[in-house]
Amino acid sequence: MDLNAAAAELDSDPQTAAGRTVYVYEIPVRLWHWINALAILVLATSGYLIGSPLPSTPGEASEQFLMGYIRFAHFAAAYIFAIGFLVRIYWAIVGNHHAREMFYLPLTDAKWWAGLLRELRWYLFLEKQPYKYVGHNPMGHLFMFLFVTVAAVLMICTGFALYGEGMGLDSWQDRLFGWVIPLLGGSQAVHSWHHLGMWGIVTFVILHVYAAVREDVMSRQTMISTMISGQRTFRE
């Protein structure tokens, strides 16, 4: 199938006809999205403060536990993030096909590439209209895969490896993730990767929020309300 034929097929999908509403994101996916968003907010803030701590607090060391609380917030949110990711993987298996999208890239699908190109042109102001999609558009799909799935795996592996250093050599964290430390060239290097991963996710969040708001306003489908109700409505 060449790209033009693929594009023609995309535009004539009866599911995305104006006025139609489709149920896309099931409850577990939506819950996970918002819990994950909160966890990332706490993780990025507390994580930054662990790497670059606040100015010193005066007084007796035994009377305060600021760094301890910041680290606690980071570890607690990390558990929520990691367990959420596992539940999300489970839901990818048992949920509808939209729940699976985030975990793979359809690199052999000509339609997907046609959509990606169109989406790129849309963002460069070269297209009047983007295609309509029930699930993610290909650009969103690509970013989800890289900055949610791949980034989450990177952050969970490096994060638990570093956490395992504190928990001790025979802790389950160390046994499951300790191999990451020599693999990346030592604990200090793992810290650097963990920082880069955080900035990758922060950059993604900026683009993600912008794209969701913009497409909700400018393209022919709902975005923000879809992540609350699960329903996507198409318009002309």
Add this chain to the structure above:
Amino acid sequence: MTETFYDVLRRQGISRRSFLKFCSLTATSLGLDSAYAAKIANAMETKPRTPVIWLEGLECTCCSESFIRSAHPLTKDVILSMLSLDYHVTLMAAAGHQAEKQLEEIKKKYKGNYILAVEGNPPLNEDGMYCIEGGRPFVEILKETAADAKAVIAWGACASYGCVQAAKPNPTRATPIDKVISGKPIIKVPGCPPIAEVMTGVVTYLLTFDRLPELDRQGRPKMFYGQRIHDKCYRRPHFDAGQFVEKWDDDAARKGYCLYKMGCKGPTTYNACSTVRWNDGVSFPIQSGHGCIGCSEDGFWDKGSFYDRVTDIKQFGVEQNADKVGGTAAAVAGAAVAVHAAASVLKKAKKADAVKGEN
């Protein structure tokens, strides 16, 4: 018949009472329970002494310097009583051909039964010509001696990871010994140098139990490298409280606050400095007011400044760390979003005008 440790001790005029005391002290320093004192005593009464060959490659002899300053057990006890340190370039009395002959004899007589301790590492470039001992490249001597050894000890950062001579660009291709020796158990005892008591502790364990101590993923004995400096640091309460030295000689430095912000590598370094300390337990770097430089970690010379908390990443140019690179990416994304949003608003306004015009 070969002498046992006990025979040697008695011959040196050490009483049985002192011998038993030594056994319990050793059990304690290895973190074993009191029942092990009797086992150590039994082992030393019945086992023949194990000869140790100590080779030195590209190195600075700081490991040997550290070793001879051990307080528990005293190095003279280890050397003269417990192990027969048959070949050690710096410590042995013999020299020249006589010494080399002795090395050959031990290798033949104790084939498969001696311990090889290696200080430093072999350079591999130019067929190993950067380190010649007794007229031959060190790498050849190392491989030959390792072939008939029972176990190999890698002393210090050099033998374990490469250390300064293997730092970028590593012109002589100095290589850690585990990349050169194969098929032999290797115990890594990293540090620059390792702590004296850690060194003698490892040797004592090998000799008394006749097996390797439990090793971690990187081949280091867990009993000494099982925790980070940070985990047992006496300044840890200041870390948890969020009290940090902000710059050298500030009030916080005088109060002995945590050196985390000064780039202390305690949180990423596995060693026993904060428990065993140095020079008979007198002090260790953090106690003396300077952060840990992470000398017992792999490639510590190439891990950026000793004074940075977040390591510089060379790929992004000079003096960039993960936070600067990532922060820039986030800022660029934010700016791009703002510009794009403005353009989108314009486009929408234009479209609305067009629609109005049509109506």
